[in-house]
Every structure is written in C-alpha cells, then in structure tokens.
Amino acid sequence: MELSYFPGCSLHATAREYDASTRAVCAELGIGLTELDDWNCCGSTSAHSVDAEAARALPLRNLRIAEEAGKAVMSPCAACYGRLKAGQAEDAASDSIDVCHILDVLDTQESTGLLRGKVTNPLTDLKAVSYYGCLTTRPPDRTGATDYENPESMDRLLGLAGATALPWSFKTDCCGAGLTLTRSDIVTRLVDRLMRMACEAGADCIVVACSMCHANLDMRQAEAARDHGGEYSLPIFYISELLGLAMGCADARWWRRHLTDPTQLLRAKGLAA
Amino acid sequence: MAPALGAISPDPALLRGVEEELGQKIASCFHCSKCASGCPVAFAMDVQPNKVVRLVQMGLKDEVLRSASIWLCASCETCVTRCPNQVDIPAMMDVLRQMAIREKAPAADPAIPAFHAAFLSSVGKHGRVHDLGMLTTYKVKTRKRGDALKDAGLGWEMFKRGKLRILPSKARETKQIRKMLREIVDRI
Ligand code: SF4
Ligand code: SF4
Numbered sequence: 001m002e003l004s005y006f007p008g009c010s011l012h013a014t015a016r017e018y019d020a021s022t023r024a025v026c027a028e029l030g031i032g033l034t035e036l037d038d039w040n041c042c043g044s045t046s047a048h049s050v051d052a053e054a055a056r057a058l059p060l061r062n063l064r065i066a067e068e069a070g071k072a073v074m075s076p077c078a079a080c081y082g083r084l085k086a087g088q089a090e091d092a093a094s095d096s097i098d099v100c101h102i103l104d105v106l107d108t109q110e111s112t113g114l115l116r117g118k119v120t121n122p123l124t125d126l127k128a129v130s131y132y133g134c135l136t137t138r139p140p141d142r143t144g145a146t147d148y149e150n151p152e153s154m155d156r157l158l159g160l161a162g163a164t165a166l167p168w169s170f171k172t173d174c175c176g177a178g179l180t181l182t183r184s185d186i187v188t189r190l191v192d193r194l195m196r197m198a199c200e201a202g203a204d205c206i207v208v209a210c211s212m213c214h215a216n217l218d219m220r221q222a223e224a225a226r227d228h229g230g231e232y233s234l235p236i237f238y239i240s241e242l243l244g245l246a247m248g249c250a251d252a253r254w255w256r257r258h259l260t261d262p263t264q265l266l267r268a269k270g271l272a273a
Numbered sequence: 274m275a276p277a278l279g280a281i282s283p284d285p286a287l288l289r290g291v292e293e294e295l296g297q298k299i300a301s302c303f304h305c306s307k308c309a310s311g312c313p314v315a316f317a318m319d320v321q322p323n324k325v326v327r328l329v330q331m332g333l334k335d336e337v338l339r340s341a342s343i344w345l346c347a348s349c350e351t352c353v354t355r356c357p358n359q360v361d362i363p364a365m366m367d368v369l370r371q372m373a374i375r376e377k378a379p380a381a382d383p384a385i386p387a388f389h390a391a392f393l394s395s396v397g398k399h400g401r402v403h404d405l406g407m408l409t410t411y412k413v414k415t416r417k418r419g420d421a422l423k424d425a426g427l428g429w430e431m432f433k434r435g436k437l438r439i440l441p442s443k444a445r446e447t448k449q450i451r452k453m454l455r456e457i458v459d460r461i
Contacts, residue, residue, distance in 0.1 A: 014436040134351070173313060178347050182382070183317070256434060258434070259427075
C-alpha cells in the first residue's frame, strides 16, 4: 500500500516519537509513506474557532497537494485527520482523495495479517486501556465510524501484539486538549478522571492514537494528580510505539521523549533493557 | 411602569443569521438536554449547551456572545453525535465565536481568543505552528493574567526531552496563508 503522509505540526515537534514509530511500523507492514510535499498546518481548533474561511482554506491547501500526489492521505494525529475530513466535507471537489487516520490503515485484514506474523516480542503481561478521545471517531457522519461509542480497533491491535486490552467506559471521553494552555483548571479535572478510571480498570498504561491526547495525558497528569489528590503515574503510549515494540523495531529514544517515563514499566514487564 | 422583562432586548434576526451561517435549522432543538448531560466541560460553563441554543432561538444576542460557554466548548463533537435532532452545537459555537469577534463583543475569557490569535499568527509566519514562538506570543498577549510563569517548568521538561524545536518546521509557499491569517489575527 502506498500513501501520502500528513504528519502535521506536532509530529515534527512535540510528538516526534509518534512520527518515528509510525514510520517504523508502516515500514514493517509494507505500507509506503511519502510525506506530503510542502504541507501546512491543518488549522487545528484555532482556525475553526475564529474564522470560517481559514478553517476551510488550510485543510484544502493540503488536499490539493494530496490530489496532485494521487494517493490516499494518512494522518496519525486524530485532530489533523478531523480537520482534513472537515475540509473535505465542505468542498465537493476535494472528494477524489481518500483521507484516513492511522487506525484505518493498521486495522485492516491485510495489516493485521502481516502483524500477526511479525510479533517477535509479544507484550505479554502488559495491561492497557485504549483511549480514542474525540476525533478518531466523531462526528461519525464525517469519520464513517460505526462503533463510535465503543471503538475497538486499538483493542484488536493490542491483542494481536500480545497485550491485554482491558474494557473501560471512557474510551471516547474528551480530555480537553484544546484548552490545555488556556484553562488547565478544566483540563486537569478531565485528565484526573481519565487517569483514575484507567487505574480502576487495572491498567498499567493508556494507549492513544492522537498527538493532542498524548500531549495532554502525558504532560498534565502530574499536575492533575497534585491538584486533585490522585496517586497515579501511568505511561501513555502511542499505538505505533507498542506495535513497534512487539515487532522488535522499537527505538529506546522514543521512551526518552515521554514526560511520564515508561521505562520502569517496560523493564518490569521484561520489555526493555 | 415597564415590567422587569423590559431589560431584555431580543434580536429577532439572530436565529436566522446563525442558521444561515450554520447551514442548518437549530429551531428543531426540543430541549431534551442530552447535549448538556454528556458535555465534558458543562461543569465549567455559565450557560449549558442546550441553553445556548435556547438563547439563540430567543434572540438574546448579548447574553450569548458574552457567555463563557461559547469559548469553553472543546469541540469534542459529543453532543452533535448524540443529539436526537442532529443539532450541530460545536459548529454553532464556532459561528457564535466568529460573530463575537466580528462584533467586538468582549470575551468572557479573553485568554482563549488570545491563544487562537497566537496560534494562527505562528501558522501565518511559517505555514506550520512553532510551539516556542506561539507560547511566547500567547504569554505576552495574556500577561495581565499574572500567570506568565505557569507551565514554565513544564516547558523546561519538554525542552529537555526534545519536544520543543528551537527552529520552526516550515512550509515553502506560504504567501497566501500569511496574508489570510494576518488579517484574521489583526481582527481578534
Ligand atoms: S441534545 Fe439536541 S435536541 Fe436535545 S437539547 Fe441538545 S441540541 Fe436540543
Ligand atoms: S462539542 Fe462543545 S458543547 Fe458539545 S459536548 Fe463537546 S464541549 Fe460540550
């Protein structure tokens, strides 16, 4: 499979480990990624909050470039994916290019079949809850998701990687990422609840497929615990990092980029030196 | 003597205006409150999401545009996904925020539009957002809040882990983006 790759701003900066692990996993699974030439910011929450034209024009410029490249465009960040989809919904002419999220690409028969044969380092003993947040599935009339209240693609992938994906009821509850700088008081309350519920479910870690969710849960959990009397410290993994680990193509540098250090957990489970 | 209701000055054009920009009829909302009950930030809102719809239906423009709720909505898309009438509240919140900016209604929480301006001004410069530049602009814009150093420690932790780029990642052909975003940022 050959795809255009839309990393988005965060995968070039705060979420470089998501970029590296996405590339590593796709290479293992025979998914060719060509970074979209001269891509621009999707506009994120800010564009659609303040100006309808900017909210349309920013994603559309990317879609035009993708059309020229002639391949479906994949974004690992759920927020970018959401904005590209929204741009497409507003402009019928941009319909010729398929916009997909990393989970759409990984949770296919072809990819999972390959993955099954490539797991050399099964994540036995790792108990995870998968967290999809808002924009991997919502709004369903744009994403096409049918399991939007209880998505399971990451749970399936984690299972194939040998981990235990635990059931919990907070898979698609919002973490408030868009307000993280402006209203951290609101955000820490939302993060605190997610962390407590993940612990109650018995999870060692939370697994995400969005750079905004990762930033918010990884970086705000210490403050959330402090402000709300929580006693938790749960590593937050990108799904690509764990799949890479299971296929033996993980890079120790990924873990060093996390604020909530995952190495202790990985060592305890015999998954890191 | 005029009754207490005299203090309210409804704008009959508000509903039509919002529906036009939205491309959807929000008159269909029958106030079941499902949106409010599932909204992750309802606890912090001054007007619950269904009541924002109600205020629009009633034409109470000042009350809507001055509410904190229009800025606090996290665009999580939960309400529209669950609404029995598919009322697109997050899109309506966008329309209202844009209207508030156009009409220069003071934002209940000015830090939020200031953040959007800082974000878009960074995108205007590079075609992509540069976190360090954006953070600096945001902190300068909101210095009156007196929390300039909040998150400084977090910033340092991010920096140590290579999460903050010194130099921005840039797009090449950004003239149009730059022009469009500069005009927008100037208005906010
Ligand atoms: S869920 Fe829909 S119909 Fe019910 S109150 Fe909210 S907007 Fe109105
Ligand atoms: S989209 Fe906005 S109003 Fe609707 S549930 Fe989410 S935060 Fe609340």
